[in-house]
Amino acid sequence: MTKTYRIAMIPGDGIGKEVIPQGQCVLQALAQKTRRAQFEFESFDWGGDYYRKHGVMMPDSGVQTLKSFDAILFGSAGDPDIPDHITLWGLRLKICQGLDQYANVRPTRILRGIDAPLKRCGPEDLDWVIVRENTEGEYAGVGGRVHQGHPIEVATDVSMMTRAGVTRILRYAFELARSRPRKQLTVVTKSNAQRHAMVMWDEIANEVAKDFPDVTWDKELVDAATARMVNKPRSIDTLVASNLHADILSDLAAALAGSLGIAPTGNLDPERRYPSMFEPIHGSAFDIMGKGLANPIGTFWSAVMMLEHLGEQEMADRLMAAIEAVTADRSNHTRDLGGAATTEAVTAAVLRALDV
Numbered sequence: 001m002t003k004t005y006r007i008a009m010i011p012g013d014g015i016g017k018e019v020i021p022q023g024q025c026v027l028q029a030l031a032q033k034t035r036r037a038q039f040e041f042e043s044f045d046w047g048g049d050y051y052r053k054h055g056v057m058m059p060d061s062g063v064q065t066l067k068s069f070d071a072i073l074f075g076s077a078g079d080p081d082i083p084d085h086i087t088l089w090g091l092r093l094k095i096c097q098g099l100d101q102y103a104n105v106r107p108t109r110i111l112r113g114i115d116a117p118l119k120r121c122g123p124e125d126l127d128w129v130i131v132r133e134n135t136e137g138e139y140a141g142v143g144g145r146v147h148q149g150h151p152i153e154v155a156t157d158v159s160m161m162t163r164a165g166v167t168r169i170l171r172y173a174f175e176l177a178r179s180r181p182r183k184q185l186t187v188v189t190k191s192n193a194q195r196h197a198m199v200m201w202d203e204i205a206n207e208v209a210k211d212f213p214d215v216t217w218d219k220e221l222v223d224a225a226t227a228r229m230v231n232k233p234r235s236i237d238t239l240v241a242s243n244l245h246a247d248i249l250s251d252l253a254a255a256l257a258g259s260l261g262i263a264p265t266g267n268l269d270p271e272r273r274y275p276s277m278f279e280p281i282h283g284s285a286f287d288i289m290g291k292g293l294a295n296p297i298g299t300f301w302s303a304v305m306m307l308e309h310l311g312e313q314e315m316a317d318r319l320m321a322a323i324e325a326v327t328a329d330r331s332n333h334t335r336d337l338g339g340a341a342t343t344e345a346v347t348a349a350v351l352r353a354l355d356v
Contacts, residue, residue, distance in 0.1 A: 007024075009024060012091065015076065015286075019298070020073055020074075022344075023073055026351065030315055037312055051086070071275050101269050102268075103172050106264070131238065134169075137165075159197055161201060173240035177238035185240065188225050225239070259336040260336070264280060264302035266302070296343050322354045
């Protein structure tokens with residue numbers, strides 16, 4: 001019996017409104033061709049335009065509404081006319097924290113046909129998965145401002161790490177590393193300077209590692225990790241870091257693989273109590289909005305991650321093969337990859353590749 005999945009679509013802002021409908025188109029075509037599963041899509045107009053009408057990025061009942069879906073396909077949050085902290089905290093982070101999507105997972109590798117910046121690095125040298133703690137740490141939202149506008153004004157942002165939160169993300173990362181061929185994990189830290197929370201992070205890593213004797217692991221300071229990603233990419237396989245550190249490292253990883261336009265991510269509730277959310281990492285990119293320049297590959301790869309999470313591995317493999325067949329032909333490259341292909345042209349190419 002064919003299973004039906006309910007997918008919530010939140011295009012959000014900017015080019016999210018362009019790439020998420022393309023993702024729906026590709027998923028519908030994939031379902032028709034494989035007949036392994038069907039999708040019921042419902043789109044939500046939350047984002048900057050919603051904020052201008054209602055004063056909030058999404059309704060108060062939004063998180064509760066999303067709980068009835070099997071997965072969420074998200075575009076971007078960001079609007080040049082609205083402060084970034086309002087767009088981020090009012091939409092994406094509200095969903096991630098509200099649905100306890102504590103594991104942000106970002107695979108990174110050089111797809112066929114893409115000319116990555118590291119000239120001495122081939123596809124076999126850069127095949128990473130970055131695991132990001134997604135609900136606390138530097139983005140816990142703890143802090144405040146007092147005496148605003150006065151010389152004595154004070155502003156604080158407190159990085160809050162809990163033993164429960166650190167333990168579960170490290171355990172998830174070790175388990176993910178164990179599932180990959182190299183069984184290797186790099187734990188990123190900054191405990192030389194952040195002497196309380198990150199020292200606890202290191203201590204918990206040592207404790208959790210005892211349950212994974214088959215996983216080879218090492219520890220790296222975050223600043224040194226950036227250099228290692230550039231100079232010794234082959235030395236990395238799976239990497240786990242705090243919310244802020246992994247946020248930065250994963251964008252660096254995407255750039256090293258060729259473009260932020262191709263990079264996917266999954267915001268996961270590994271316990272599957274709530275739906276997980278999948279999104280390209282490129283942001284709203286208002287500078288190219290409406291020009292047909294947005295690269296939809298990041299959305300398509302995010303759809304692959306969604307299919308894997310839903311247990312539809314055969315469909316995921318078929319879509320990923322189509323993506324790589326398209327990127328292998330440089331006439332299908334959008335501007336961010338040095339080409340001239342449009343969003344619609346890349347989508348059409350992926351649809352043709354699904355027929356092969």
